[in-house]
Amino acid sequence: MSLALSSRTIETTLGPIHVSETGDGPPLVLLHGGGPGANALANYRANLPAFAGFRVILPDQPGFGGSYRPTEADLDERSITEITVDALTQTLDALGVGEYSLLGNSLGGAAALGLAIAQPERVTKLVLMAPGGGWLPVSTPLPTEGQKEMFRYYNGEGPTVKKMKNFIRVMVADPRQFSDEEVQARYEGSLDPGHIEFYHRYNTAFAKRGGMDPLWKDLGRITADTLLLWGRDDRTITLDGSALMLKHIRRVQLHVFGGCGHWVQVERKADFERLVGDFLGDLPGTGASGGGAGS
Template structure:
């Protein structure tokens, strides 16, 4: 275990060995309930990169765990055989529960965005008694699109590593589809996310991941078992999300027993960035009321 500092927050870095491979977990120590935060699946994504700006506010109320999901950040890379045998969501759920067991975590709050939202849904369906509160931000797998697929954002994500490969121009185009107003995010954000996407093992994984995604016809159909979720659930969605569109949220509202929805106008797929203060307040207030 090592310690690093980001945004004036000290992080403990865990390397947790599971039967699948090593999972990297950043921890913000605290006396409050455990909050596990799962990142999305875009190029260069990781637990810290997706949520570092939210840590100062949330760390005052929670002990935060930020896992890098298999294939991302500093965690192990699933092989093509792994992805043939099981979906990325099934792999992730298995690895994350093992990692949390190794860290001695029993019950916990769970938050997930996009690809991480799919993992969060599956975790809440699988070991229901451990999830005390669930926050889903435009989650994959539990959503049924009304329009054509892949969506605009999904197309940008899939082609980022294809053709001539990664570039700052392609990263800027990707970010434009993720947010409502890309002018909030300057060249420094584009460059940082681009540089984070250049790890050769991550690029190789992403090609396998995209191929497996196409072979399976998309995400696991987690929407079929949404009624298995028993945790109180908060849905957060940008009205202008062009990746996981708001219209598809209706089935989540219909099938999850204890659920509420907050929609952010003039907001895209990255709620935690575009509406940072509101996101932090809503998440903290919702989860604290469950205590």
């Protein structure tokens, strides 16, 4: 199924934010993760047909894709999550979006938590896939294996195809599902000089702050129905930290995928689309089953 995509750049007081859109219906905002070369379309393009009943909004977060790169001064003043929440709030205001459903993975999950905490009246449904910031590991040493691989990717001799293979190997439970062509494409997507410079600044700021913002302290402020999706074998943001969110988010449910790592939307695509479609399906105008299975 081919979907018509449009793109535009929204000017915010922080800098330009690149946004792709498709579909018509209740707004659904998809926030991508923070791995090397990530952007909104790269993370979710294959899932878009399942959400055809929505106005799907895909912003590239600050530092990624076609959006602006926060400076060292920006990252000293505020965390990447605080910056992203500000930029995305301005972007959604400019797009005329009031209430919306929100889905975020990893770094994008931290931004989704930040938005749902700061503006609970606007977020109608919340889907989180191994989100940063809302999580404290019970038994996993920090930094995790996946975090180490992300830090390592741009250091030393810089990006290589071998490093990208190692990165993907840690991100997923079964790296054999990725072809050499897909690895090469992800590698090439990581080579933008501006993104590389930003990633060094981001990693430095991350170390200075001692990790992600402690969003777990404010989980009780989330009022949206919340669906947690987690790979049992996630080695980046591990399942053992999910207990905090289950305890403190008011209306929450958790689905755990065996044989799955950090990229649920890729590794368990059909199940991901069915669960999210069912969860969002009682929104006005989406019909009985939301986006459907989209296998």
